[in-house]
Amino acid sequence: MRAARLIAAAIFLLGAVAPATAQRALTVAPLVSLAEHRVDAGFGVERSLGPILGAVGTLRLGPGLAVAVRALGGSLFGANGVLDRDVGELGVEGSVVTGPWLSLQAGATRRAYGTRLGRQTWTTVDIGAVARVAFAGGTIHGVGRAALLPVVSVTGLPDPGVAFRAATGLEYGIRAATLGVEYSLERYDFPIDQGVRRVEQLAALTLRLGLRLR
Amino acid sequence: MRRLVWAVVLAVGAAPALAAQGSTAELLGQAHQFYERLEVERALPLLRQIVSPNWPFEVTPDQRVDAYKYLGACLALAGKRDSAVLYFRAAIERDPFTDLDPSLFTPAQLATFDEARRHTLAVAVRPIQAARVDPRTTRVSFTVVATHAALVDVKLSAIGAGSPLVLFQGTMDGVREVAWDGLLANRRLAPPGRYTLAVAGRSRVTGAADSARVYFDLRHEIAQLEDTLPDLDPRVLLPERISAEAARRDVAAGLGVAAAALLIAGAANADLGGSERGGADVVAATAAVTGVVAFLAHRRQGAIPQNVTANARHRAQRDSTNVAIRGRNADRIAATALLVSPAAGEGAGP
Numbered sequence: 001m002r003a004a005r006l007i008a009a010a011i012f013l014l015g016a017v018a019p020a021t022a023q024r025a026l027t028v029a030p031l032v033s034l035a036e037h038r039v040d041a042g043f044g045v046e047r048s049l050g051p052i053l054g055a056v057g058t059l060r061l062g063p064g065l066a067v068a069v070r071a072l073g074g075s076l077f078g079a080n081g082v083l084d085r086d087v088g089e090l091g092v093e094g095s096v097v098t099g100p101w102l103s104l105q106a107g108a109t110r111r112a113y114g115t116r117l118g119r120q121t122w123t124t125v126d127i128g129a130v131a132r133v134a135f136a137g138g139t140i141h142g143v144g145r146a147a148l149l150p151v152v153s154v155t156g157l158p159d160p161g162v163a164f165r166a167a168t169g170l171e172y173g174i175r176a177a178t179l180g181v182e183y184s185l186e187r188y189d190f191p192i193d194q195g196v197r198r199v200e201q202l203a204a205l206t207l208r209l210g211l212r213l214r
Numbered sequence: 215m216r217r218l219v220w221a222v223v224l225a226v227g228a229a230p231a232l233a234a235q236g237s238t239a240e241l242l243g244q245a246h247q248f249y250e251r252l253e254v255e256r257a258l259p260l261l262r263q264i265v266s267p268n269w270p271f272e273v274t275p276d277q278r279v280d281a282y283k284y285l286g287a288c289l290a291l292a293g294k295r296d297s298a299v300l301y302f303r304a305a306i307e308r309d310p311f312t313d314l315d316p317s318l319f320t321p322a323q324l325a326t327f328d329e330a331r332r333h334t335l336a337v338a339v340r341p342i343q344a345a346r347v348d349p350r351t352t353r354v355s356f357t358v359v360a361t362h363a364a365l366v367d368v369k370l371s372a373i374g375a376g377s378p379l380v381l382f383q384g385t386m387d388g389v390r391e392v393a394w395d396g397l398l399a400n401r402r403l404a405p406p407g408r409y410t411l412a413v414a415g416r417s418r419v420t421g422a423a424d425s426a427r428v429y430f431d432l433r434h435e436i437a438q439l440e441d442t443l444p445d446l447d448p449r450v451l452l453p454e455r456i457s458a459e460a461a462r463r464d465v466a467a468g469l470g471v472a473a474a475a476l477l478i479a480g481a482a483n484a485d486l487g488g489s490e491r492g493g494a495d496v497v498a499a500t501a502a503v504t505g506v507v508a509f510l511a512h513r514r515q516g517a518i519p520q521n522v523t524a525n526a527r528h529r530a531q532r533d534s535t536n537v538a539i540r541g542r543n544a545d546r547i548a549a550t551a552l553l554v555s556p557a558a559g560e561g562a563g564p
Contacts, residue, residue, distance in 0.1 A: 034493065038486045045486050133471075135464040135508055138520065142471040142501065168474040169497050170504055183475045183497040201486055203479070205493030 025060040029178070029210035035087070036203045037076050042196035048076035048085060052204065064097030070109075083115045095130065103130050105147065125151035126165060141171045143182065152188065157198070162189040169206075178210035237271040238264060245284060254288045261285045265304075279309045287319060290326040298323075302330030310336035310359045310426075311389070331361045335422040337415035342430045344555040349396035349403065354554055356381070356392045356411055356428075363387040364415040370394060373408040373429075373560050381411075385418065396552050403550060406433050408557055429559055435551040439543045442536040446529060452521035461512040468505015472498035 033052040038045055052074030060066045070091040077084050093107030104127075111122040128147025135142065149163035169182030183205055190198035241260050248257035263269055264281040273281075286301035305312045314327045340357035347354050360366050366386050371378035379399050382392045398404050409432055414425040453460075479494030 036493070040486055133467050135460075135467040135505065138518065140504060140508065142467045144471070144474055166478045168471050168478060168501075170471060170501055181497060181500055183478065183493045185478050199486060203491075203493055205496055 026213045027058040027060070027178075027210050028213055029056045029058070029180075029208045031055060031072075031206055031208040033072075033074070033204040033206040035074065035076060037085075037087075037200070038203075039198070039200040041198045046078065046082040047080075048078040048082055050074055050076040052087065054089070056208070056210075058210075064103070066095050068093045068095070068107075083117065086114045088112050088114075101132050101134075103132075104128075105130055105145075119155075120157075121155050123151070123153040124149045124163070128165070132171075139173050141173075142168075143171055143180070144168045145184070149186075149188075158191055158193065160188040160190045160200075163187065171210075176212045178208075180206075180208040180210065182206045182208070238269075238273050238277055242277055242280060245281075249284055249288060252291070254291050258285065258288050258292075261288065275308060279305050279312055282308070283312060283314070286326065286330065287314070287323050290323045291320070295326055295329075298326045299330045299333065302327050303334045306331060306334045306361055307336055310338040310361050311340065332419055334361055335364055335415060335417040335420060335424050336361045337364065337366060337413045337424045338426045339411055339413050339428045342411075342428055342554060342556045345553075346435065347396065347552045347554060348549075349552055350549070353393035353395055354552065356394065357389060358382070358386075358392055358413050359389045360386050360415050363418045365418060366413060366415040368392050369412050369414075371410055371412070372398075372404070373410060375407070378412070403434075404432055404552070407431075408560065410560070429557040431555045431557045433553040433555075435553050437546040437549070439546060440539045442539050443532050446532060451525045451528065453518060454522045454525060455517055456512040458513075461509045464508040464512065465505045468501045468503070468508065471501035471505075475501065 031054055035052045036049045038047050052072050054072030056068055056070045058066050058068040072089040075086050089109060089111040091107055091109035093105055095103045095105040097103040106127045109124045113120045126147040126149045131144045133142040145167040147165045152160050152163045165186045167182050167184035169180055171178050171180040186202045188200045241264055245257045245260040261281045261284055264273060282301045282305035286298045289298035289301060314324055316324060337360050358368055363385060368382035369378040369380050381394055396404055408429060410427055410429050412427045416423045475494040475497040479491035
């Protein structure tokens with residue numbers, strides 16, 4: 001509930017500050033990821049790996065302001081007796097450029113894991129920054145992202161004490177398209193419960209093709 | 215009280231001059247009345263008083279010319295033709311534009327006046343009036359006169375510059391309008407400055423010569439011109455070639471991204487197995503290779519095509535803007551109007 005309020009506030013804020021007359025540009029980026037999920041709940045590391053498909057739509061509202069919506073889905077296949085799981089995710093994100101190479105981001109994500117035994121939903125709110133370093137004369141950008149997740153709500157589990165996301169990669173500009181490759185990692189450290197410390201992480205290698213539509 | 219005293223002093227000071235003007239004009243008016251009533255014998259003494267060196271009051275040039283003219287007219291009526299010619303000549307010498315109105319004077323008077331003109335060569339230019347002239351549609355007009363048939367040169371020249379422009383050269387007798395299109399001998403609009411119009415004449419009857427000269431100032435009336443855009447500041451333009459330093463930075467950036475990928479994978483995976491970091495390795499390798507390739511490519515080529523294009527667009531935009539500005543300025547210059555005003559002597563000009 002708290003997360004939903006934060007998402008609504010963020011969207012309202014973005015809508016309010018977007019100048020009405022600004023030039024708008026829409027970019028759609030289909031993506032494919034190879035994701036690896038690891039969890040240690042006191043019984044050893046459980047690992048599952050699989051492809052995720054999805055897309056990100058980004059609407060540029062002004063010279064330094066953008067809103068992005070993300071939708072992903074895929075399957076992660078467990079190794080060594082670990083249950084297979086399906087994963088789906090919806091996310092919204094706003095960003096504002098604060099300098100020639102730095103922009104700030106805030107977003108919210110709703111993710112669901114489903115196994116044959118049950119379903120678990122994750123709701124997160126993240127606040128972070130993106131650094132973009134141009135090289136090769138601006139044709140290529142090195143991208144680094146870092147975000148803290150101050151709000152993480154997981155069904156059936158206490159809120160993690162530490163949660164963050166980090167990513168790095170490259171973006172190649174080819175005319176109106178952008179080809180990106182990125183390594184990302186999410187990490188959740190849950191508080192010790194009955195002597196057990198639960199740690200989860202989701203790492204992904206993502207290939208993304210951004211197409212500017214207008 | 216002090217103001218009153220000053221007013222009285224000023225009034226007393228100004229009174230003699232006004233009275234002098236009044237006396238000459240009054241006497242001239244009385245002479246005209248006598249002449250109109252054909253009381254020539256009463257008019258003559260009054261007119262002689264006015265032209266006498268002993269006349270104590272101020273006489274303007276026009277009054278003096280008028281007095282000589284009526285003296286000649288009176289004497290012509292009295293049958294004293296030689297004396298009439300002398301007075302008419304005196305009037306003509308002082309103002310070559312002097313003429314007799316055929317509707318007011320008798321044929322004998324007109325014939326006597328013509329004889330006086332034949333004996334006197336004088337050339338003159340009528341005083342220049344302030345005027346605004348659009349050289350595309352109108353001309354600057356000068357009125358010159360030669361009292362009888364004479365070979366006349368009318369030349370216009372800028373004070374202290376260049377050779378004169380001949381506006382008229384030929385025989386003339388009487389008044390003539392000479393037009394000037396505002397251009398000099400090089401067919402360019404005359405620049406602002408002080409000019410002189412010189413008239414020189416040689417009689418075709420007596421061989422006598424005379425000359426006259428007037429001065430005038432010429433100014434240009436032109437709409438405010440626009441400044442063209444200055445040359446593009448190199449700091450505004452994007453770099454078109456990658457420097458060696460930038461190429462080295464590309465390597466550093468690629469290695470930085472690679473290191474970040476490995477750092478993220480290594481740090482986070484440590485307590486969760488740590489062996490699986492293929493994704494990070496892929497990104498790290500890609501970044502490192504990209505940095506090196508960019509470095510090598512820049513060393514060989516170095517151009518930044520999108521910056522070259524952007525700068526060319528920027529330059530073309532500036533050039534087209536300047537072409538438009540020059541066009542508008544040319545239109546304004548073409549619409550330059552000339553402002554002519556009388557001047558006295560050879561001065562610095564406006």
